[in-house]
Amino acid sequence: MALAFGRLANFINGELVGIPTSQSWGVIFPLTDHLARHPSQLYEVAKNLLMFGFLWIAFWRWNWWKIQKLLLSLFLLGYGFLRFLIEFWKESDVSFLGINNSQWLCLIMIVIGFILLVEIFWLAEFISIKTKICKFLQEIEKEAKKDYILL
Numbered sequence: 001m002a003l004a005f006g007r008l009a010n011f012i013n014g015e016l017v018g019i020p021t022s023q024s025w026g027v028i029f030p031l032t033d034h035l036a037r038h039p040s041q042l043y044e045v046a047k048n049l050l051m052f053g054f055l056w057i058a059f060w061r062w063n064w065w066k067i068q069k070l071l072l073s074l075f076l077l078g079y080g081f082l083r084f085l086i087e088f089w090k091e092s093d094v095s096f097l098g099i100n101n102s103q104w105l106c107l108i109m110i111v112i113g114f115i116l117l118v119e120i121f122w123l124a125e126f127i128s129i130k131t132k133i134c135k136f137l138q139e140i141e142k143e144a145k146k147d148y149i150l151l
Contacts, residue, residue: 004048011041018043018089038089047082051075067124069116076113080106 010016014029018038026036055071058064064071084106092100099107 001048001052004045004052007041007044007048011039011045016041017091019091037091040086040090043086043089044083047079047086051078051082054078067120069120073113073116073120076109077117080109080113084110 007016014031017029017032018040020026020035021038022036023038025039027039028034028036055075058071058074064074084103087100087103087106090102092102095101095104
């Protein structure tokens with residue numbers, strides 16, 4: 001939620017402007033120039049509110065907070081992906097392979113989020129297998145005790 005307010009302040013101050021546009025929703029920022037530009041700050045506000053709403057529901061409604069690192073990985077994946085897309089409508093310098101520095105950082109966020117998600121599910125599968133093995137060994141032990149008692 002705080003991220004959304006920060007981007008709203010960027011919009012009010014005319015900072016981090018978008019690329020020029022001929023669309024009807026273009027905004028003129030008088031301190032930058034007199035071109036209609038994409039209101040990329042408002043795109044960021046929408047993205048941040050969307051992420052906040054999704055994570056709020058995941059936390060309170062679906063009880064995903066019980067799974068360690070899941071909300072963090074979902075935040076990193078969602079925020080990184082959506083911001084990567086929004087960066088195409090922002091005024092910035094191209095740095096390497098046609099994408100800017102912010103997009104590279106978004107890709108790093110996405111990779112870290114994906115690694116955390118894989119770790120969560122790998123760990124869950126490992127715990128599931130470990131539980132099954134323990135139950136199987138307990139059943140074998142019970143059977144052995146029954147056989148010993150019968151002797």
